[in-house]
Amino acid sequence: MPDVLLLLAHPDLAHSRVHAALRQGLRREGADARWELRDLYALYPDYDIDVAAEQAALLRARLVVWLHPLHWYGMPALLKLWLDEVFAYGWAYGPGGTQLAGKDLWLVVSTGGTERSYRPDGHNRFFIDAFWPPYEQTAQLAGMRFLPPLVLHGAHQATRAEIAAHVETLIDHLRRWPDWPEIADLMPCIQGEAPAGERPPVVDAGDAADRSPAATAR
Ligand SMILES: Cc1cc2nc3c(=O)[nH]c(=O)nc-3n(C[C@H](O)[C@H](O)[C@H](O)COP(=O)(O)O)c2cc1C
Numbered sequence: 001m002p003d004v005l006l007l008l009a010h011p012d013l014a015h016s017r018v019h020a021a022l023r024q025g026l027r028r029e030g031a032d033a034r035w036e037l038r039d040l041y042a043l044y045p046d047y048d049i050d051v052a053a054e055q056a057a058l059l060r061a062r063l064v065v066w067l068h069p070l071h072w073y074g075m076p077a078l079l080k081l082w083l084d085e086v087f088a089y090g091w092a093y094g095p096g097g098t099q100l101a102g103k104d105l106w107l108v109v110s111t112g113g114t115e116r117s118y119r120p121d122g123h124n125r126f127f128i129d130a131f132w133p134p135y136e137q138t139a140q141l142a143g144m145r146f147l148p149p150l151v152l153h154g155a156h157q158a159t160r161a162e163i164a165a166h167v168e169t170l171i172d173h174l175r176r177w178p179d180w181p182e183i184a185d186l187m188p189c190i191q192g193e194a195p196a197g198e199r200p201p202v203v204d205a206g207d208a209a210d211r212s213p214a215a216t217a218r
Contacts, residue, residue, distance in 0.1 A: 004035035004174055005061035009068040009079035011041050018110040018155045018163055022067060025167035035174055036060070040078050047081060054086040055099070063104045063177050064144070066135075069155065070111045073131050083138070090202055093141040094194040101143030101191050104178065106150070107135055108170055114154035128153075143191030148182055 006026060010019040026037050038057060044050075058064060068076055075083070090097050111118070111128070118128040128151055139146040150173070152158060152166045173180060 002034055002036040002060070003062045004065065004177065005057050005063070006035050006037045006065045006067055006174075007079065007082070008037060008039045009041065009066070009076045009082070011076055011078065013039075013041070016069070018152055018158070018166065019067065019069065021163045021167050022108075022170060025171060029171070035065075040082060044078060047078060049082055049085050051085050051088070054082065055088075055091065058086070058100060058103075061103065063106060063174075064100075065106045065108055065174075067108045070109050070113075070131070074134070087138070087142060089194070089199045093143075093191075094199060095196055097194075098143060098191065102188065103144050104147055105135075105139040105142075105144040106147040106173075107132070108150045110152040110155040110166075112155055114157070118153065137192070140189060140192040141194055143189050145183075145186055145189045147180075147186070 008019065008023060010016050013020050013023065023037070023039065026033070026035065029035075036057060038054075066075070066079065068079055071077075074080070087093065087100075088097070092100050113122075113124045115128075116122050117124045118126065120126070132146075132149060135149075136146040150166075150170065152163070158166075
């Protein structure tokens with residue numbers, strides 16, 4: 001039974017080098033793999049996410065992995081929508097939202113920018129770690145440990161051997177998780193708070209209809 005869920009979010013795999021190789025490497029493992037791979041842009045080309053199916057997949061996993069190219073210093077649009085809808089208030093976070101607590105979240109990212117460009121004197125101006133706090137804080141609200149991200153820099157200049165090594169690093173880590181020396185001292189996550197007054201009230205479908213502009217104008 002897979003206990004690792006990989007969410008692949010790349011809007012144009014036909015022209016990808018890194019993520020196409022990752023997908024191929026992960027699929028090579030076949031039915032015995034420890035992981036379930038969900039290719040979000042293939043599953044939801046119309047952006048109509050099946051929230052119940054995604055939440056069920058999350059519940060099956062102990063390690064959740066987000067695989068994506070860095071787009072505008074963050075995640076591609078469909079993964080952001082997935083997060084908005086699937087990490088629901090009262091389910092993943094906020095009052096009663098403890099379904100993901102105790103799981104691990106791992107970010108596996110590629111960047112167009114080289115490692116040198118992600119420095120104060122480079123054109124991306126910040127070390128790459130400066131872009132992780134929104135991810136890390138998201139994990140903390142859900143009670144998930146945020147594992148040290150795996151980054152492949154300079155994706156367009158990477159050689160085939162470098163990309164193949166990146167694929168092997170990922171697969172080796174997935175096989176060994178949670179026995180990674182780099183997380184041996186990482187404490188369990190203490191889930192953060194999102195008080196009720198800081199999000200829209202949760203309404204059922206009937207209430208939502210009653211609040212429509214047409215209903216309120218009546
Ligand atoms: C819309 C868009 C936004 C991007 N934003 C960034 C960025 O903020 N920083 C960066 O280093 N690379 C950026 N890139 C480059 C991608 O990260 C790069 O193309 C990708 O990692 C290559 O992986 P692939 O071979 O799987 O496509 C962007 C690319 C696109 C298409």
